Amino acid sequence: MVLLSAPRWLRSRLTDRFWRVQEVLKYARHFRGRKNRCYKLAVGSVRRAFVRSTKARKEKKRFLRALWITRIEAASLEHGLKYPAFISYLLKSQVELNRKVIADLAIYEPKTFKSLAALAQRRRQEGFLAALGDGKEPEGIFSRMVQHY
Amino acid sequence: CLIVLVCPHQASTLLSFVFWHQSSQSTSPQQGLVAKISLTSSLWPEVKHPDPVEEAKYHPEVVQKVNQLIASGHYRSLFAVVHFTSKQWKITSEDLIVMDNALEAECGDRIWMGKVLLVGADDFTLMGRPLLGKDLVHVEATVIEKTKSWPQISMHFWSRHNYQRKKIIVKPSDCPTDKQHIDFPLFV
Numbered sequence: 001m002v003l004l005s006a007p008r009w010l011r012s013r014l015t016d017r018f019w020r021v022q023e024v025l026k027y028a029r030h031f032r033g034r035k036n037r038c039y040k041l042a043v044g045s046v047r048r049a050f051v052r053s054t055k056a057r058k059e060k061k062r063f064l065r066a067l068w069i070t071r072i073e074a075a076s077l078e079h080g081l082k083y084p085a086f087i088s089y090l091l092k093s094q095v096e097l098n099r100k101v102i103a104d105l106a107i108y109e110p111k112t113f114k115s116l117a118a119l120a121q122r123r124r125q126e127g128f129l130a131a132l133g134d135g136k137e138p139e140g141i142f143s144r145m146v147q148h149y
Numbered sequence: 150c151l152i153v154l155v156c157p158h159q160a161s162t163l164l165s166f167v168f169w170h171q172s173s174q175s176t177s178p179q180q181g182l183v184a185k186i187s188l189t190s191s192l193w194p195e196v197k198h199p200d201p202v203e204e205a206k207y208h209p210e211v212v213q214k215v216n217q218l219i220a221s222g223h224y225r226s227l228f229a230v231v232h233f234t235s236k237q238w239k240i241t242s243e244d245l246i247v248m249d250n251a252l253e254a255e256c257g258d259r260i261w262m263g264k265v266l267l268v269g270a271d272d273f274t275l276m277g278r279p280l281l282g283k284d285l286v287h288v289e290a291t292v293i294e295k296t297k298s299w300p301q302i303s304m305h306f307w308s309r310h311n312y313q314r315k316k317i318i319v320k321p322s323d324c325p326t327d328k329q330h331i332d333f334p335l336f337v
Contacts, residue, residue: 047313050304094278097266101230101237108239109228112267112274119276141205146278 068099075106079117081124089120089127093142215273224270229288232264232280240288251321254292262288298322 021039027049028035028042035041073083090097095116097105106113119142126140183189218224228241234248254260265286268275275281298320306313 047304047306050302050315051306054303054305095266095276096279097230098237101239101266104239105230109269109274111271112269115274116276141208148280 065099068103071103071106072099075103075113076117076120079114079121081117081121085124086117086120089123090116092127093119093123094146095119215275218270218273224272227268227270229265229269229286230267231262231288232266233262237266245293246290248323249298249320250323251295252292252323254323256292256295258292260290260292262290292323295321295323 024046025037025039025042027046030036031042031045031049033041035045069083072086076083076086087099090102097116102113102116105116123140123142126143130140130143226241228239230237230239233246234250234252236248238246240246252260263283265281265288266277266279268281268286275285301318301320303316303318304314
């Protein structure tokens, strides 16, 4: 004989609803409007915020690189060089600094940046001489390739 | 023959194009006597780099001067650009770096950073092509902390498709390695 009234007295009730709701609301506390208080509105907003932050992690890299390039362009124009010339002739002189570091140098180490710009300009002029000089001028000093083994 | 471009910045691209198409004869912009307006010269001061031939005479002097400065220790603080964990860092002494990975060193171990790209002080800079020699510069750091990163949330959601995935990513982060020492070990 099965006792059917026992399961009806012992109901299974949700006892930690408060904490489940707080798990979502804690990420929404700095939002604007009712979605920082009301669970129903917060769920969607928090979900969209998480999705946007995952996508933004990829875009942050692109954005920062563009920012560095803008800053290097501004700094190299102050020294009379355009960005493509600066970067290409710096690479041709075998100086392999990345854009993040060059932008930091342009902000915090202006003398070092000026020397980098002078190096790029000098290598550029040597390149022009080599291309247009009909082979009579001596080879440029900064155009020599250094090899480490 | 060295062709010197003394043209305004905005028109320089046009004029340079014209110059390179002519035969290798140096021409100067004497034909068009343009009146001076606010845009004739560039908006920032013109920078003139020194003549290469003259400069070559000063090269050994400059190298000697820099050597003397380094040997006598006439620098207040050095900064270095170091290639470490596939990134480039600009570091000075008593600097903190946080990296997004685990190093094999324990807390308190000293690390020697071998790939130095650039070293500079107030008066001089040494640029490596692309790296500086290990007998030239010595950069050391101490591992301070080995922790995990803050819990990053990776969430994917497609609306109207009943699809959502949420993942919490915790990476090991060898939190700060304190860069304590940049030095010139051997200097002749």
